[in-house]
Amino acid sequence: MSGTQQKIILAVLLVTALLLYLLQPILMPFLVGMLLAYMGDPVADWLEEKGCSRRLAVIVVFACLSVLMGGFLLFLIPLLGKQLELIQEFVPLILTWVREQLLPFLVEYTGLEEDMLELDAIQKALSGHLQQAGSVAGILIRELGKSGMVLVSMVVNIGLIPVVTFYLLLDWDRLKLKILYLFPNKYQGKAEQMAVECDEVLAAFIKGQLMVMFCLSLVYATGLWMVGLKLALLVGVIAGLASIVPYLGPIIGIGAGLLAGWFQFADWLPLLMIAGVFIIGQLLESFVFTPLLVGDKIGLHPVTVIFAIMAGGQLFGFTGILIALPVAAVIMVLLRHLHDYYKDSEMYS
Incomplete structure (x- = not known):
């Protein structure tokens, strides 16, 4: 390549990296959509080989992905929520063990002061937060409610994922060819x-x-x-x-x-x-x-x-x-x- 071509390619790479850095707050739905489209494209190609049109194949793949992800989240999130609530039982036990066994050992062999960790203040703070927390859904709703823009942004990002996935999956093969034809x-x-x-x-x-x-x-x-x-x-x-x-x-x-x-x-x-x-x-x-x-x-x-x-x-x-x-x-x-x-x-x- 000539020096001019090398400079053009380098400039394109630098501009692309800069854009990725500046636009990173809004890239999440596009990256997730691209990942899902990439994973679903082989299945859509296989359905096309069996006689389906591209649009019908994409609809079938998109429906299967939606059902699998929705079912997985509906099954997993409640179970993880119950697991997080069980952590409340372990926090007092851990603090008690630290106070009665670990702290005396540290005081004896390292010379630390006994009130250095301020365990009473930590226990009061954790107890207060855990009692106010309630459930995972309650924590999420309360935190999101503090900022309406955060809630709107999250809803928009989540809503964009299926839209981006569908259209990328529909045009995946054409996009690959267009990128290939950009090369000399x-x-x-x-x-x-x-x-x-x-x-x-x-x-x-x-x-x-x-x-x-x-x-x-x-x-x-x-x-x-x-x-x-x-x-x-x-x-x-x-x-x-x-x-x-x-x-x-x-x-x-x-x-x-x-x-x-x-x-x-x-x-x-x-x-x-x-x-x-x-x-x-x-x-x-x-x-x-x-x-x-x-x-x-x-x-x-x-x-x-x-x-x-x-x-x-x-x-x-x-x-x-x-x-x-x-x-x-x-x-x-x-x-x-x-x-x-x-x-x-x-x-x-």
């Missing part, structure tokens, strides 16, 4: 090859990793429920979602599970069983879920995954966390091609 003719073949590789990586991550997180959440929650842990669903779901970062899920799960189990059972055998649940979950993830659902196409090192998520969150907030790993996977494909180009260049030889 002599580069379209290479661009299409790289797009196919990026699609393999993204499909392996988005579809595969979401299934792994769902399976791990199910395994953790079921196993902890069989042990008898009251907070089984909450701990299991949090550990499953945290598994998007390598090894973070079991670390959080074991920590939260053992803490809740200690104050519920006060016995070593249930604690060993809780740890066993997460060990079994890790074995299933390593030898069953990840090889079967993800494979080795994404190829991101664990340290790269952690850095990508932290960098995305630092640069673009929650939006950056959502797009961090897919963007890192695409960058990995581009760097691989750049590396091959460098190895074939005169500079390397």
